[in-house]
Amino acid sequence: MTTAIGDPQRRTLVIRSSPHIVSGASVDTIMFHVVVALLPISAFAIYAFGLTALTTLGAAIVACVVAEALLNRVAGNSGTLGDWSAVVTGLLYGLTLPPGLPLWMVAVGGFLAIGVGKFLFGGLGYNPFNPALVGRAMLQAAFPVAMTTWLPALTAGRFARLPSSALALPFCEPTYDVLTGPTPLSAWKFDHVAEAASDLALGYVSGSTGETCAVLILLGGVYLALRRMMSWRIPVAILATVALLSAVLHAIEPARYASAPFMLLSGGLMLGAVFMATDMVSSPMTHPGAIVYGVVIGALVVVIRTWGGMPEGVMYAILLGNALTPLIDQQIRPRTYGHAHRQRKAGGA
Amino acid sequence: MSLLGLATFRHGVHPDEHKEATEDLRIERMPFVRSYVLPLGQHGGKPAKPVVRVGQSVLRGELIAAADGFVSTCLHAPVDGRVTAIDRRRHPNGALVEAIEIEADAFSPQTVREGEPLDVDVMPREQFVAEVQRAGLVGLGGAAFPAHVKYALPEGRKVRELVINGCECEPYLTCDHRTMVERPAAVVRGVRILARQLGVERSTIGVEANKPDAVEVLRAAIGDDPQVRVVPLEVKYPQGAEKMLIKAIFGVEVPAGKLPLDIEMVVNNVGTMASLADWFDRRVPLIERVVTVAGPGIERPANLLVPVGTPVGEVLRQAGGLSQDTREVVMGGPMMGQSLASLDVPVLKGTSGLLAFTAQETAHPNEYACLKCGRCLDACANFLNPSRLARLSKAGRHAELEQAFVMDCMECGACSFACPSNIPIVQLIRASKSAIRSRRARS
Numbered sequence: 001m002t003t004a005i006g007d008p009q010r011r012t013l014v015i016r017s018s019p020h021i022v023s024g025a026s027v028d029t030i031m032f033h034v035v036v037a038l039l040p041i042s043a044f045a046i047y048a049f050g051l052t053a054l055t056t057l058g059a060a061i062v063a064c065v066v067a068e069a070l071l072n073r074v075a076g077n078s079g080t081l082g083d084w085s086a087v088v089t090g091l092l093y094g095l096t097l098p099p100g101l102p103l104w105m106v107a108v109g110g111f112l113a114i115g116v117g118k119f120l121f122g123g124l125g126y127n128p129f130n131p132a133l134v135g136r137a138m139l140q141a142a143f144p145v146a147m148t149t150w151l152p153a154l155t156a157g158r159f160a161r162l163p164s165s166a167l168a169l170p171f172c173e174p175t176y177d178v179l180t181g182p183t184p185l186s187a188w189k190f191d192h193v194a195e196a197a198s199d200l201a202l203g204y205v206s207g208s209t210g211e212t213c214a215v216l217i218l219l220g221g222v223y224l225a226l227r228r229m230m231s232w233r234i235p236v237a238i239l240a241t242v243a244l245l246s247a248v249l250h251a252i253e254p255a256r257y258a259s260a261p262f263m264l265l266s267g268g269l270m271l272g273a274v275f276m277a278t279d280m281v282s283s284p285m286t287h288p289g290a291i292v293y294g295v296v297i298g299a300l301v302v303v304i305r306t307w308g309g310m311p312e313g314v315m316y317a318i319l320l321g322n323a324l325t326p327l328i329d330q331q332i333r334p335r336t337y338g339h340a341h342r343q344r345k346a347g348g349a
Numbered sequence: 350m351s352l353l354g355l356a357t358f359r360h361g362v363h364p365d366e367h368k369e370a371t372e373d374l375r376i377e378r379m380p381f382v383r384s385y386v387l388p389l390g391q392h393g394g395k396p397a398k399p400v401v402r403v404g405q406s407v408l409r410g411e412l413i414a415a416a417d418g419f420v421s422t423c424l425h426a427p428v429d430g431r432v433t434a435i436d437r438r439r440h441p442n443g444a445l446v447e448a449i450e451i452e453a454d455a456f457s458p459q460t461v462r463e464g465e466p467l468d469v470d471v472m473p474r475e476q477f478v479a480e481v482q483r484a485g486l487v488g489l490g491g492a493a494f495p496a497h498v499k500y501a502l503p504e505g506r507k508v509r510e511l512v513i514n515g516c517e518c519e520p521y522l523t524c525d526h527r528t529m530v531e532r533p534a535a536v537v538r539g540v541r542i543l544a545r546q547l548g549v550e551r552s553t554i555g556v557e558a559n560k561p562d563a564v565e566v567l568r569a570a571i572g573d574d575p576q577v578r579v580v581p582l583e584v585k586y587p588q589g590a591e592k593m594l595i596k597a598i599f600g601v602e603v604p605a606g607k608l609p610l611d612i613e614m615v616v617n618n619v620g621t622m623a624s625l626a627d628w629f630d631r632r633v634p635l636i637e638r639v640v641t642v643a644g645p646g647i648e649r650p651a652n653l654l655v656p657v658g659t660p661v662g663e664v665l666r667q668a669g670g671l672s673q674d675t676r677e678v679v680m681g682g683p684m685m686g687q688s689l690a691s692l693d694v695p696v697l698k699g700t701s702g703l704l705a706f707t708a709q710e711t712a713h714p715n716e717y718a719c720l721k722c723g724r725c726l727d728a729c730a731n732f733l734n735p736s737r738l739a740r741l742s743k744a745g746r747h748a749e750l751e752q753a754f755v756m757d758c759m760e761c762g763a764c765s766f767a768c769p770s771n772i773p774i775v776q777l778i779r780a781s782k783s784a785i786r787s788r789r790a791r792s
Binding site: 011015021023025029030083122123231281285337339340 | 362364520592596602603604605606607671675676677678679683684685686687688689690691692704706710711714717718719720721722723724726730731732733734736754757760762763765766767768769770771773775776779
């Protein structure tokens with residue numbers, strides 16, 4: 001291993017199998033940039049909902065990071081705290097929660113997101129479902145009322161104090177000392193009142209902490225797509241499918257079916273399409289697979305919102321899409337160079 | 350077609366080029382050193398057979414080992430000198446192999462003895478192929494496969510397109526670039542000789558767009574000859590791979606398991622063309638080649654014309670030696686080259702570069718689980734699923750690997766390069782391929 005000619009120091013050289021250089025892309029960098037892309041959305045959430053958005057997001061991140069640290073110790077592995085993935089999960093999870101949700105519920109959901117959504121399946125890289133949505137779905141099942149009680153945006157005094165519900169004691173019924181109201185989607189679903197598209201785009205409506213400002217969410221998506229840290233095909237396929245289906249339905253019966261702009265801009269669709277469905281681990285790997293996945297999710301969103309019992313369907317649509325991912329990856333494979341046909345199906349993918 | 354409108358293949362990666370240190374440096378002659386080691390097997394196929402004895406004096410360019418069979422080639426003395434040993438010596442790949450050691454004659458002017466040009470226009474094909482083998486010519490792009498084998502067309506086969514590889518898609522390397530810029534006439538002459546022999550009506554030299562000067566001088570050397578053209582290509586790795594180059598220029602694929610010849614094409618490197626011209630016009634065999642010496646650990650990067658058999662350590666010394674913090678010396682390009690365990694190994698006919706890397710490049714970052722981000726799929730020019738192949742390799746599932754076309758992998762390393770989880774994808778695949786090959790050989 002030492003050298004002779006031309007190297008009087010007889011130094012030790014390392015032997016490596018090629019390639020000898022790497023692109024420098026890293027999991028940490030990708031996760032960090034996702035956090036960066038979410039910052040404007042988080043800032044707007046705090047502007048729109050005040051202190052309660054700040055505490056919700058903070059509690060969500062702390063719960064996820066603490067859960068990650070604890071479970072890492074239990075599992076006996078060390079390396080995944082520094083990769084920002086728990087912060088990304090926590091932040092995304094927090095952004096999907098209604099502002100004013102009792103903080104103890106936020107914490108419970110954060111533990112569930114990391115524990116059930118991620119660690120139960122083997123940790124980062126092995127989660128079949130988006131962990132943030134797993135946490136949220138379990139909260140929705142456990143606390144259906146609290147999870148569908150909405151504070152209006154831009155209320156006076158939102159920076160002065162927290163709504164009383166946020167500080168509710170564990171296992172006690174939260175009380176709301178501020179006015180609550182319907183989200184634009186439930187207003188449409190139950191009363192057929194459509195919010196103006198401009199208010200929806202800019203986020204001057206009630207809804208989950210980080211889902212209201214469509215413009216900032218899209219900007220975050222463009223930022224990640226330009227850095228090639230996100231598959232742009234997935235959100236484009238979802239949004240195009242939702243737009244197309246709802247436009248057709250709206251044309252058939254405008255009074256019953258919401259218009260395409262309303263469907264695109266309301267509820268959690270933007271946040272879900274751009275930041276949730278694009279979770280790399282739980283979405284397909286190939287480009288055609290990503291489009292199929294997006295179309296399925298888009299169609300499910302329209303179906304659930306239009307004919308389901310709930311006003312919103314993005315979360316379940318994405319979770320169902322996640323469940324289809326292994327099947328999509330198994331069925332849709334690239335045609336290998338020099339072969340006439342696609343790869344034969346070959347057992348478990 | 351890319352956004353730039355330049356032709357290219359699909360997928361692949363674009364590593365930082367790092368060519369600026371040497372791309373404008375003229376090729377310098379490496380001074381003669383005391384002793385040379387010439388492994389008999391430094392080309393694809395069977396090793397050559399020595400035709401000299403220990404103690405015998407040899408002249409520069411004299412045959413010292415003859416081809417052993419058809420898929421083998423000749424070896425010539427790189428210097429005037431004396432054979433001091435025919436014994437086992439260290440090959441750059443680490444193995445001990447039979448080699449001829451020659452001590453240079455310190456008093457010789459080391460002039461090349463040129464001969465009368467051969468009239469290649471009237472030469473029958475068999476004689477042409479034999480001449481190329483006598484010249485010891487191999488593909489200079491790195492694989493070092495005997496060149497004449499490609500030119501001996503089986504009965505009934507014809508060649509429609511002659512494709513010349515001037516991509517040099519590996520980072521750091523500039524030996525082909527400098528050869529094109531400094532020896533355009535020899536390159537074009539080689540192309541014309543070969544095109545005439547193969548009966549090809551059109552030859553295409555593919556050059557990546559980061560070498561506009563090469564495109565320009567080659568076009569000037571071609572003049573208004575409609576039978577030879579230069580096609581600038583988008584800069585992308587691994588464009589220099591035969592099958593990718595064909596896809597880039599013609600948009601067609603070579604069927605799996607087949608050779609370019611099966612779709613009536615022959616692909617050769619630009620350096621090989623210049624060496625071909627040297628043999629037929631000047632009777633100079635392949636005894637030296639251009640080597641790029643570069644990388645962050647090299648004090649004085651250079652493009653050197655190095656006699657085959659020169660010890661690597663001497664070449665590095667000519668380039669100012671290694672920096673204190675050098676940790677790795679690579680023979681070849683950074684994407685497909687080989688780490689050297691010792692600097693006391695010779696430069697071979699296939700040595701395109703000697704690169705020195707420091708702790709920064711050799712740092713081994715933590716491996717994460719696969720995030721299924723799909724970057725390796727976008728990197729793979731063969732449209733395999735490297736993530737899946739790596740996973741199956743870790744599990745040792747060879748039957749499934751073969752069904753997923755693992756043997757089609759050309760080990761270009763684009764997947765490992767692109768992986769944000771630092772998974773050694775190509776290294777895992779390489780191990781599986783080798784295990785599958787040895788199992789096939791046993792059965």
